[in-house]
Amino acid sequence: MWVVKIGGSLSHEPTLRQWLTELCEVGGGRVVIVPGGGDFADKVRQYQSEWRFDDLTAHNMCLLAMTQYAILMQGVLPELVLASSEAKIRRALRDGHVAVWMPTALMRDTPDAMSNWDTTSDSLAAWLSTMLNAERLIVVKSCPISEDERLETLAEAGVVDRRFVDYVNEANYVVDLFNKDNVALMRDRLLNMPVT
Known part of the structure; x- marks a missing residue:
């Protein structure tokens, strides 16, 4: 099983439909999509700045x-x-579909390690990958991604969140960062993925 995190920055990109279509065509029964926060999360930042509520509220x-x-x-x-x-x-995958995760079960009443701005949808995708025992995590971003770029450098540059490296440091799954234009590469890898 693969977890594919599609960044919120793709929510206004024509390639979003292409990613979703390709994942459905070749990933049925094998792919879980994790959505980013996009404009919706940007609004949360704006409201938190305006109303000064705590990070737990912002997390939820x-x-x-x-x-x-x-x-x-x-x-x-x-x-x-x-x-x-x-x-x-797991039921969606068993039925041969592509699942899209809605992380509402992670809403909290009290703060924990996840309920802050250092942990965004990138880290939540890594957390889900570990929980599901995924084989691969693909994080799709709209910005250019260099193949040899270290995750620590990407975290420092804000391409992935600060906690992401901690979440994937000892992961037993492969981690790939893809640019939004790498749909064909994802399709090729998914088609060549061994069926388990």
């Missing part, structure tokens, strides 16, 4: 932001199956 709102992007994705491609729990993800 950002999980809803990711959920809105998940619903948007299914609106673009109705074949996608929305899934808010591990059981629902």
Whole structure:
């Protein structure tokens, strides 16, 4: 199984439909999509700056932001199956579908290590990959990605969040960062993925 995190920055890109279509065509039963927060999460930052509420509130709102992007994705491609729990993800995959994760179960009443701005949808995708025992995590970004760029450098530059490196440091899955234009490369790798 692969986890494919599609950045919120693609929410206004024509390539979003291409990513979703290709993942559905070749990834049925094998792919879980993690949505970024995009404009929805940017609004949370704006409201937090205006109203000065705590990071726990912002965290819960950002999980809803990711959920809105998940619903948007299914609106673009109705074949996608929305899934808010591990059981629902696994059921969607068993049925041969591509699941889109809605992380509402991670909403919290009290702060924890995840409920801050250092942990964004990138780290949540890594967390989900570990929980699902995924074989690969692909993080799709709209900015250019150099193949030999170290994750630490990308975290320092803000391409991935600060906690991402900690989440994937000892992962037993492959981590790839793709530019939005690398749809064909993703398709090729997915087609050549051994069926388990």
